Amino acid sequence: MPSDLNQELYLGGLLEGLKFTIVDVTPSVPDRSGWGATFSNPSAGSKTSNGNGDFDYLHCPFEIKGGEKIGTTKLTANSGLYSTGQGGKVDIKFHLEGKTTVNGSEVHINDDGYISVSASDWKGLERPDVSNVTYYWPNSPPCNAALTVPPSIAGMPDDIFFVHAAKPDAKELGMTSTTHQEVVDMVLNYAIRGIFWVNEKLFSWAIGPFKPF
Incomplete structure (x- = not known):
């Protein structure tokens, strides 16, 4: 029987003055x-x-500080030795709120966002090839980080780290992700200047409009 598929999620960093809260899972x-x-x-x-x-032992809402683990998702195959097709998924709603300084201007943020973890098809006696981590703002296009699942039974996809930024002039809020923790500080350094930094070690930016504070 295929083993479980675990995905570790982290809040890589957070601009000073902002609060990140998990609202619902x-x-x-x-x-x-x-x-x-x-x-x-x-x-x-x-x-x-x-x-x-369904079994709910989760105490929502709860706050996550920059650098802390958001949580772990675990997807398991259906009963029997041969599991095929789409399995389960986990949808996470978060709230980002507070005021911070971006490029010398005070920015007020009060927005909901979403992270969804699923996988490509289960393949009989094997686990899926890909762990899909999708993230987005309401009414805005989603972005997906496709993380390779190692072929070994014990191997798991890389941990993923989320970082947020804002462009005050454009009234845009951004969220990106990476499996390279060492670039998180660089993303934040650009974020305090109002820049959505693009780099080969980052997945795409999910961009949405500010909501009134």
């Missing part, structure tokens, strides 16, 4: 044949959907 499965989807946070607990039903 929804694990879901395509049916009750044995598929499983779980979200867990070291301090807030866990929430699961599987063949036996």
Whole structure:
């Protein structure tokens, strides 16, 4: 039977004055044949959907500081040795709020955002090839980070780190991600100047409009 597929999510960094809060988490499965989807946070607990039903031991909302783990998602195959097709997913809603200084201007932020973790198709006796981490702002195009799943049973996709930025002049809010923790500080250095830094070590920027504070 294929092993579990775990994805570690981190808040890579946060501009001074902003607060990042997990508002709601929804694990879901395509049916009750044995598929499983779980979200867990070291301090807030866990929430699961599987063949036996839905189990909520997660205390929402909860705040995440810059550099801390948002949580771990665990996707499991359905019962039996041969699991094919789309499995479960985990949808996460967060809220970003506060005021910070960007390029010398005070910026007020009060926005919801979303992160969704799923996978490519399960392949019989093998796990999916890709862990899909999708992130977006409401009513704006989503971005997807496709993370390779190692072929070994014990191997897991790389950890992913999220960073946010703002462009006051354009009234835009941005969110990017990376599997290279060492570039997070550079992203933040550009962010305080109102620049959505583009680099080969970053996935795409999800961009949306400011919501009134």
